Amino acid sequence: MTGTERISPRFYVRDIPIYGDLILSPMAGFSDLPYRSICRELGSAISYTEFVPVNTISYQHKLTGRTLQRLRYKPEERPVAFQISGSSVESLVEAAKRIEALEPDIIDVNMGCPARRVYAGGAGAALLRDPAKIARIFRELTASVSIPVTGKIRLGWDAHHRNYMEVARAMEENGAALIAVHARTRDEDYSQPAAWEAIAEIKQGVSIPVIGNGDAITVADIERMLAETGCDAVMIGRGALGHPWIFQRLDRDQVPIEDKIAMIRRHLREMLGFYGNPLGLVLMRKHIPHYLKGYPNIRRLRYALLRCEDAETFHHLLDELAQLLSQ
Numbered sequence: 504m505t506g507t508e509r510i511s512p513r514f515y516v517r518d519i520p521i522y523g524d525l526i527l528s529p530m531a532g533f534s535d536l537p538y539r540s541i542c543r544e545l546g547s548a549i550s551y552t553e554f555v556p557v558n559t560i561s562y563q564h565k566l567t568g569r570t571l572q573r574l575r576y577k578p579e580e581r582p583v584a585f586q587i588s589g590s591s592v593e594s595l596v597e598a599a600k601r602i603e604a605l606e607p608d609i610i611d612v613n614m615g616c617p618a619r620r621v622y623a624g625g626a627g628a629a630l631l632r633d634p635a636k637i638a639r640i641f642r643e644l645t646a647s648v649s650i651p652v653t654g655k656i657r658l659g660w661d662a663h664h665r666n667y668m669e670v671a672r673a674m675e676e677n678g679a680a681l682i683a684v685h686a687r688t689r690d691e692d693y694s695q696p697a698a699w700e701a702i703a704e705i706k707q708g709v710s711i712p713v714i715g716n717g718d719a720i721t722v723a724d725i726e727r728m729l730a731e732t733g734c735d736a737v738m739i740g741r742g743a744l745g746h747p748w749i750f751q752r753l754d755r756d757q758v759p760i761e762d763k764i765a766m767i768r769r770h771l772r773e774m775l776g777f778y779g780n781p782l783g784l785v786l787m788r789k790h791i792p793h794y795l796k797g798y799p800n801i802r803r804l805r806y807a808l809l810r811c812e813d814a815e816t817f818h819h820l821l822d823e824l825a826q827l828l829s830q
């Protein structure tokens with residue numbers, strides 16, 4: 504139990520109390536058990552897995568190590584939300600029933616993924632084109648599993664189809680317990696600012712909790728999103744990469760380099776423990792540019808860390824980095 508959990512819940516996902524108003528975004532390749540559990544420990548209020556395609560969890564399919572790895576969690580991460588992605592009502596229901604046996608607290612449906620390989624098959628953001636199908640998905644899912652079902656959406660397919668209010672109502676009327684809103688349409692990339700006013704509109708239009716998402720990078724952004732939209736919590740993606748302290752409401756430049764290096768060492772330990780050696784180290788390397796964002800004159804060491812192939816050398820490089828940056 505973290506310190507915040509002694510105070511009253513910020514909101515409920517159906518009957519699950521949520522202590523805190525900041526949540527790590529589901530992020531493919533980043534929201535794995537090691538990083539999720541670090542963020543949860545520092546204050547992220549729900550542990551969302553990265554999205555898991557339903558075809559990898561259907562009854563016909565043998566659950567492979569990779570899929571099970573995505574769905575493993577530490578008990579102290581609870582509440583845990585398994586995010587699934589699929590296109591048909593039946594496949595989503597079947598997958599949800601199957602993974603309910605792994606005892607997550609929440610099943611979350613991905614309705615925002617803008618990757619072509621996902622939406623071309625009708626999953627992710629493609630679902631936004633069919634609010635009637637979203638209604639069926641939530642009706643059937645909530646009737647089929649005993650835990651709360653939630654969804655993460657974007658604002659619509661494109662600028663001409665910003666149907667987020669219709670989607671939000673379809674979700675609420677069919678039993679969704681929460682809506683997370685990435686305030687962009689499917690075809691908008693990060694170069695355009697997220698439209699937070701749409702989060703405010705959804706919050707006013709439904710009575711289930713609403714999580715706001717998109718462009719909350721700094722502590723000031725977080726406070727502004729909370730104030731401007733009235734959302735129940737802020738979901739943080741890119742702002743949390745290499746920066747788990749955002750869940751303690753600290754900006755990157757407020758964290759001393761010694762703490763960052765200690766966290767990189769801990770993160771690496773967790774990665775090696777979870778994925779084994781050398782995969783844990785290989786997967787750790789992509790976090791490095793994020794942890795070391797903003798430091799000038801470290802090109803050589805950064806480059807060496809990104810190519811490093813054994814943990815001992817990695818630690819030596821971190822020693823060198825600590826020395827260089829504490830001068």
Ligand SMILES: Cc1cc2nc3c(=O)[nH]c(=O)nc-3n(C[C@H](O)[C@H](O)[C@H](O)COP(=O)(O)O)c2cc1C
Nearest residue numbers: 528529530531553554655685717718719739740741
């Ligand atoms: C590397 C990466 C992977 C992502 N994977 C997922 C995912 O698996 N499921 C999902 O719902 N959103 C995914 N997203 C979207 C984020 O959850 C979030 O909605 C988006 O980055 C906007 O939030 P931000 O401005 O705080 O980054 C991903 C984003 C990034 C950058």
